[in-house]
Amino acid sequence: MRPFKYVRAADAVGAVRAVAMNPRAKFLAGGTNILDLMKEDVERPNELVDLSRLGLNEIRAAGGGVSIGALAKNTDTANHPLIRRNYPLLTQAIVAGASGQLRNMATNGGNLMQRTRCQYFYDTAMPCNKREPGSGCGALGGLNRIHAILGWSEKCVATYPGDMANALYALDAVVRVRGANGRVRTIPVGEFHRLPGDTPEKDNNLAHGELITAIELPKSSFAKHSYYLKVRDRASYAFALVAVAAALQVERGAVRQARVVLGGVAHKPWRSAEAEAALVGQPASEENFRRAAEAALKGAKPLAHNAYKVELGKRAVVRALMRASGLA
Amino acid sequence: MHDDFDETSGPELSADEEALLKELPALTDVGQARRTFLGQTVAGGLGVFALMLLEQERAVGALAASPEALYAPGAALENPVRVSLKVNGAAKSLEVDSRMVLLDALRERLELTGTKKGCDQGQCGACTVLVDGRRVLSCLTLAATCEGKEVTTVEGLARGDELHPVQAAFIKYDGFQCGYCTPGQLCSAVGLLEEAKRGDVSHVTEDVTASTTRLTDDEIRERMSGNICRCGAYPGIVAAIQEAHSGRERARTWRFVEGEELARVREEVGADETV
Ligand SMILES: Cc1cc2nc3c(=O)[nH]c(=O)nc-3n(C[C@H](O)[C@H](O)[C@H](O)COP(=O)(O)OP(=O)(O)OC[C@H]3O[C@@H](n4cnc5c(N)ncnc54)[C@H](O)[C@@H]3O)c2cc1C
Ligand code: SF4
Ligand code: FES
């Protein structure tokens, strides 16, 4: 690991100022992603600004919904009574990720910011446009079994690996951030992460020095009918090959509102408006779920080694909707 | 029970092994802490396996040890950070390089080598310790962030000579083979039991909106999935945690070999094998 200056920020204003002033500074939250990447020499900050004394770890009822602090731990968020009762989809998504130890360390803000697990991104001997813009994409013509089937570009075929954000997107959450000039803004979770396009080095739309302070969940009508399904190479402690956050509002057997968000298939959580349109107004039935699944994966463009994700994605959508609706 | 075998008998080392040991002076420093660890984790009685370990330990420990070497801060630190924390109940104050992770601080600076380094990147759980009572990975925790924290390592689980119930259960159920993952498994299990007591849910919990969860074997397997065991001691680990959790003791299905029986086993196996 390269040398860096360690700074303990006393408050949000100080933390933002410290990082905004130094283009090579980064925030440190739970450390579970950034320290790993620093050990691999992928991330090379010369200053880490420790956020652990900032507070910002409250989980509380707010405006009919719930506000969760950016520095609250994943474990505490998943197990909070307000979340378990009103947003069980979020609880399921969080506990589907990583391990007990990691979730005790990982924060909600850090979780949104986690970087791809593309092996070429991790291997500094390999070309990677995300790590080193202009060097090429090792995965495009290389081993791409875990990579994207939707929304990728010739510059980068990586996936966003996180679970929590898929559920947050389905639950219409917004991210509250604070910038250097004291400017506060909110970003809908669906607009937080980006597709790679020509600038895969940018994972998301946060500016340097902007601090995530909270994630806000509006009142939800999905608590009764939601399910997070994660498919991976082993039963636990592995990233998703495909994940589905499914949420339905069902009235007298018919779907009134639907959310279908896929994880592990694109550079950002992938919400399928086509699948949702196929569901709304229709009876909650396996047949209709199959139509929705076909619609969700219709535009998929698999790479050399990940065509399996198309069929897997369809089946995962059906299964998640069956579980969400209580039909399975 | 330590008296059961001859102090002077050690494993026969080949010329290559002798040379290797001489080239690894760092190992000699590890000897003392390892002995303490063994004394604590296997104090319930010494199995054949433990005897073998202890013999190897003695051979290594016989080489000159220099505990000061462990404390030498070495070259000037590039970005020094002062941290005061409690480790296993004792107050410690250290000056560390900003890059030093808690795992290395424990092992290299505080002579607590019970905590193991496996992958060094969050993928195996060998480095699990408790920080303020919660299980975390010491390989991804900067020592600098531990200011004011209470750290408990495997060395701090027992109360004097009395094993933590989880430790005792691991011995009873053969919850380990080589033992490398064991300190992490033990700390993780202790943390898990607290989480279960609090009512935390897991990936296999059927209804996360319900207020209670039963700690089934499947729940234990899922909640321990962050601790990999290359020896595959999983069945014993699950059984041990289940017993430590429920408090319902099941009869032990094996016993330690002792005295004459041990001598007989040794004879049968042959003099050049370490049993
Ligand atoms: C072995 C392993 C398995 C894993 N498996 C999964 C999995 O299955 N599913 C899953 O979803 N995740 C998984 N993870 C990833 C894990 O969830 C993330 O590493 C974690 O959530 C990151 O949070 P953190 O607080 O530790 O972030 P840090 O590592 O501290 O920070 C990560 C990044 O976020 C930035 N940052 C942190 N907080 C803020 C903030 N408030 N505002 C702005 N920027 C901020 C930092 O500057 C840094 O760039 C796994 C990790 C490991 C090591
Ligand atoms: S897929 Fe993206 S992250 Fe992976 S090598 Fe290509 S550019 Fe890098
Ligand atoms: S050494 Fe920390 S998880 Fe492997």
Ligand code: FES
């Ligand atoms: S006992 Fe050998 S790795 Fe677990």
